Amino acid sequence: MSLIIAYIGKKGCVMAADKRKIGYFGDKENLEILEQELYNGDISSDGEFKRRADELGISVKITDDATKLKIVGNCVRGEVSTKGTFETKRRRVYGTSNGYQLVELIGSEVTSRTSGKTGIVIFGNNFAKKMAERLISKRLKPSSSLKSKGEMFEEILREVAAKTPTVGINCDVLKQEPNFDESQAQRHLNVTIDNDVKVLAKFRQTLTEQIVQQSIEIELAKKIINDGDIGKVVSIDGNILYVQLNDKTQAMDGNWKQLAAPGQNVIMFTESNDVKIGDKVTIDNEDLCLKKDKSPLKCDVILCSI
Missing domain, CATH: 2.40.50 (OB fold (Dihydrolipoamide Acetyltransferase, E2P))
Incomplete structure (x- = not known):
């Protein structure tokens, strides 16, 4: 339920991302039906989405305050995540001048990591991604500034949001412009990503300890003597x-x-x-x-x- 567009060039990186987050709960088969209709572009508005979810007996909650972009070192990081039964799957793009890396994680364990020099990276479902690709191919001017590209990406996000409830109209745009050549970029990305993953692992450990402590407290609270x-x-x-x-x-x-x-x-x-x-x-x-x-x-x- 996201759309992230990243441009990585010789002079810097700019990313734009929507802020939509959708939570839903219900019968697994009906969830799959709803998701398929969403990702195929069969549902085009929030109102239609909610009505269809009601028909399928699915409870949905839509918010537009998620933060999917972050400055990490001299990089911009974009992340989309999917919460499973036991673990959260994450896809991240880290971009800087003259380089980027794509990282996939399950929990805080890296399962895939690839690198590139320059180009455009898009995260999103098939419908949103294809629409964004069409609009970018028509409007992208390689000679335009990072600021102009960011403004163009913001416009594209809003146009896509008007066609699918999987993307929200609110968005963030971040850019970084360090003076890196290709080898410097990859070295900086390697160090930055390694440290960022360590921070995630530490956060998850702390969160796990808190959950365990809360569980202990809940069990003990049940033992308070009332009579x-x-x-x-x-x-x-x-x-x-x-x-x-x-x-x-x-x-x-x-x-x-x-x-x-x-x-x-x-x-x-x-x-x-x-x-x-x-x-x-x-x-x-x-x-x-x-x-x-x-x-x-x-x-x-x-x-x-x-």
Whole structure:
């Protein structure tokens, strides 16, 4: 669901990309039907797309704020991606003066990498790509400036967007004009891409760790005790109580780190003057209290089952 047009010349690189992103969910066979109609150019407007999706029972969400271009080093990077069940597939074009590379990744693993000197690279579905190629062949003036080429690409993106909902009317245009010869360009591309892929791998690792931590937190949150006995008073110091947890209760801090295991003591606070050693502590309808008279207690821990 993208259209990226890149021009790589002797004096620099300019890229234009739409900002459309489409998410959809539904029956796999009906999704394939919808995609085929989209990519063949049978559906020409957002309204028609939504109506056809409704007919097929497909839920769709269209946004026009995706960022598909980025300046990386002295290069412009364009990326289209497809999210699969387990991994995200990415196609990238990196361009600079006198050189470009095309990189394909699954997750953060490079599966394909090719290089070129100068030319035009287009990423998009068949309908959008062919339409863009026709318009470029009619309008491209090799002697025009990078700025003029960028403006032409922007116009072409909008014309294509008027014919297919797979491309959005909003777009970005970026350019870079370093003074590289062909060998310098490829050396810079190699270093830039290697570092960029490492950044992606590190980002994915951090994201994975966050997801794992969130999963742990969700599971622990399910164990928060809302009702039931949690322990007994074993020591009293004014309004401070030392409560020994029973064999089914543990105490966690706000980061879900265990502070006290079953059988260990936690500190609680009371305003009652009638607390005795051995009094049972309970949670009654989410309220922490003494079991005998429901006197409220306070503590700075999260009480969970083991």
